[in-house]
């Protein structure tokens with residue numbers, strides 16, 4: 001259940017402008033399952049395990065829990081790969097795929113999975129470290145500072161900013177914190193993308209470039225239909241994102257890095273005609289920030305203006 | 306020399322030594338041994354610097370100056386010379402071990418003394434200037450020959466060339482006669498021509514010069530032919546004067562490494578006769594070493610440059626800038642912050658200065674995340690007084706910096722006639738005066754310390770690329786470039802390198818703060834956004850500039866254009882100034 005989502009908005013979301021409250025609940029359940037998967041697999045990690053093996057464990061967990069389809073295949077990154085850095089040469093899109101890199105004590109990891117349950121999509125990111133707090137000081141600092149993005153993004157969307165303005169504000173905050181934007185490495189440099197319900201059953205469980213064929217089809221269709229309205233289902237910093245977010249669900253994934261460590265969260269943001277809220281506040285990283293008193297941290301001066 | 310000097314004579318086997326002691330005998334004793342062809346008078350300057358804090362002792366070595374010695378070469382073996390040294394120490398400080406300092410041949414003798422068994426009971430520390438242990442040197446030369454890597458061959462060859470005089474001194478008659486016949490009279494002039502050092506010739510120089518040749522003859526060949534293993538447990542500080550024509554830094558630094566437990570090698574600027582040329586500097590190095598916990602149990606932590614100087618065994622992968630202090634202005638953002646992180650990652654401690662204290666504190670946090678030490682400072686670089694106070698503060702809390710990066714700068718763009726006087730004052734204040742103040746305050750400290758250093762100034766490709774929209778900015782950066790070139794020429798003699806960095810379009814915060822003169826607030830906001838977007842798409846990050854800055858320091862580069870457009874601009878300004886002039890008329894901001 002969502003702890004912080006205002007109840008009224010669930011009903012305010014009409015069929016036309018976004019998912020119904022019933023649909024939101026289904027997305028929320030899918031997201032909770034995805035986070036349960038990441039948390040469970042994360043807690044079971046041991047030194048020496050490879051990225052491939054971890055991706056396999058995520059897939060197995062989700063299958064056992066009734067998931068038949070994925071928005072994209074599960075990803076797992078270790079060490080410098082959490083910051084999308086390759087020790088040999090530049091980073092290419094092929095580097096996103098799980099490798100045989102082994103996890104070590106004190107190493108950071110990022111798990112990213114997107115189970116589709118009955119057509120209801122979720123897409124989450126989860127960062128952790130093998131070891132206890134203090135074992136990786138850079139990770140601890142990044143993770144603490146990541147909380148600010150959750151506040152900043154929601155505030156700016158609620159204030160009616162365009163997606164490209166929010167993107168620029170995130171860039172400013174990253175620069176102030178002295179980190180690097182790692183979502184800029186994602187294809188299209190996107191910080192987020194729209195998600196919805198995938199209804200048709202054609203191509204289920206088939207993948208190209210790591211993304212479900214259904215995903216690509218749906219996205220392709222969205223790009224065309226939204227493009228006609230001058231909007232994009234992808235959220236980046238350029239001209240195509242110079243519009244307020246289309247009402248509906250957005251998977252938002254700020255990914256920041258410092259040296260060889262990267263962290264991210266990825267959650268669904270609900271956007272209505274006149275409001276926005278995070279789909280669920282009962283998530284592992286949000287709970288951790290709440291315990292640390294960081295849940296509603298003020299954003300660094302300047303990033304708001 | 307007047308400070309209650311006492312003279313005494315110490316009788317030794319085959320001679321009688323003339324000894325002088327200065328200062329309070331209850332204070333720690335520092336024993337200074339002179340070289341060739343000097344007498345103990347060579348230490349006069351150093352003595353007066355040390356006498357307030359130490360019981361200082363000098364003596365003429367056997368056969369030299371006022372000391373008597375035999376007439377044949379067998380009376381001058383290192384064995385006997387080291388015996389003399391122990392004899393003097395036993396008389397002037399019977400109950401406590403002393404700190405030993407040797408220069409040139411005095412250093413060779415002192416090495417012989419500290420590498421004897423049980424030397425640690427007689428000596429607390431040893432500072433060696435320009436005179437290697439002959440056994441260590443012989444072993445080092447052999448290892449260079451045995452493993453003839455090109456590097457080893459070159460360093461051995463360099464040292465061989467520097468040792469020409471040793472060969473000359475082995476010629477049967479020439480050298481001794483030369484000293485008698487007038488070399489002594491010419492000697493000060495020769496040294497002045499070679500080293501720029503003024504020596505007061507001692508009245509006994511003609512005799513000492515000729516007698517000293519026996520020192521070489523008695524020891525050089527036997528030691529070179531049959532070197533012994535001579536280890537020591539006494540902590541050793543080796544001072545290597547730059548421009549020493551007789552002992553190469555490679556020999557001085559590397560030869561003792563296998564035979565010492567705690568070795569500190571420190572560069573000092575000045576020639577072979579640095580003890581005369583810069584007595585205050587030498588006294589300071591001695592004082593720092595002798596008073597630190599290295600040489601005096603319970604003493605204070607060694608100063609930063611001493612820590613840095615420690616030659617640790619088998620630690621090749623020691624961070625490149627460990628124990629170095631780097632001062633960076635404008636380090637709260639962009640290139641300055643990236644440079645702070647780059648140096649921190651390589652082991653340096655960083656003084657983070659910025660007008661924005663929140664930003665500076667944040668950089669310090671990041672520096673500490675990388676395991677380095679950071680000192681935040683809030684300072685406006687355009688203020689001379691503030692910079693002076695800042696520099697003094699840095700010196701007091703963190704020490705004299707090894708590297709200073711004058712990076713703080715602001716942007717400005719727009720028509721010349723729309724640029725008001727206060728705009729000019731503002732940009733010249735930060736971009737030009739800031740660099741002048743930084744170079745003045747810290748340059749003076751570096752020169753005083755005498756260990757060299759490096760100053761990096763952030764100019765810009767705009768310094769040599771004219772543009773109708775950048776008259777104020779380009780003017781300020783051209784000034785920085787020229788200032789850097791002039792300083793480089795001037796500071797070379799102090800061992801201080803100066804580099805000018807000329808970046809192109811770097812994605813930093815500067816495009817969000819640049820003042821576009823002649824535009825309304827609204828227009829300016831739009832221009833800023835557009836330019837920021839352009840720079841972001843250019844996608845050249847400040848971290849890459851930082852790497853080039855580190856490299857400029859590492860390799861003492863004069864002018865470093867960074868990013869393709871900066872290199873192209875430089876080429877065009879050289880090859881086709883006419884083209885540069887045509888391009889200057891384009892307005893990229895309009």
Ligand SMILES: NC(=O)c1ccc[n+]([C@@H]2O[C@H](COP(=O)([O-])OP(=O)(O)OC[C@H]3O[C@@H](n4cnc5c(N)ncnc54)[C@H](O)[C@@H]3O)[C@@H](O)[C@H]2O)c1
Nearest residue numbers: 635637638639640660685686713714765810811813814815
């Ligand atoms: N970014 C570029 O494209 C570019 C190109 C060529 C040269 N440069 C030069 O590089 C240097 C660094 O610029 P950047 O791009 O990192 O800019 P930046 O704006 O990101 O950082 C400059 C920093 O200097 C500080 N600063 C400004 N005025 C100051 C003052 N009076 N006293 C102390 N600190 C002050 C600011 O607070 C800021 O933290 C500047 O000298 C700039 O002219 C930049």
